[in-house]
Structures are given as C-alpha cells and as structure tokens.
Amino acid sequence: MTGRVNHAWVDERAAPLYVWRLPASPSTAEIEEALHAIQRWVKTLDGPYGWINDPRGLRVRVLAT
Numbered sequence: 492m493t494g495r496v497n498h499a500w501v502d503e504r505a506a507p508l509y510v511w512r513l514p515a516s517p518s519t520a521e522i523e524e525a526l527h528a529i530q531r532w533v534k535t536l537d538g539p540y541g542w543i544n545d546p547r548g549l550r551v552r553v554l555a556t
Contacts, residue, residue, distance in 0.1 A: 509543070
C-alpha cells in the first residue's frame with residue numbers, strides 16, 4: 492500500500508480498510524472533489540484495499556416532481 496487518500500472525509504486508521512464518512516449536506520462540488528482525491532489515490536495502490544461508505548450523517552433531500 493502506498494500513498495494516502497488525503498481527504499478529511501476518509502478515515503485511514505484501519506488501512507487497508509478505508510471508511511468514507513459523508514457530511515450532512517455536501518455540495519456537488521465537494522463530492523466531486525472527494526471523488527477526485529480518491530481517484531488520484533487509487534492510482535498509487537500496489538495491493539488490495541477495502542472500502543466502506545458511511546452515510547449515517549448524510550441528509551437526503553427529496554424533490555417532488
């Protein structure tokens with residue numbers, strides 16, 4: 492394993508198992524930035540890894556159509 496994800500939403504303490512904890516109301520730009528950080532990190536890997544998404548703090552807004 493090489494490199495770090497280097498993003499505030501990613502908990503690396505149990506590496507090679509990583510936990511992505513989403514904030515309550517992330518903007519589209521914030522989510523895109525986080526995904527780009529993860530994409531950059533994946534390119535540095537030399538072994539397997541595990542990923543858990545933890546959306547417990549995320550509030551979803553449903554729009555009526």
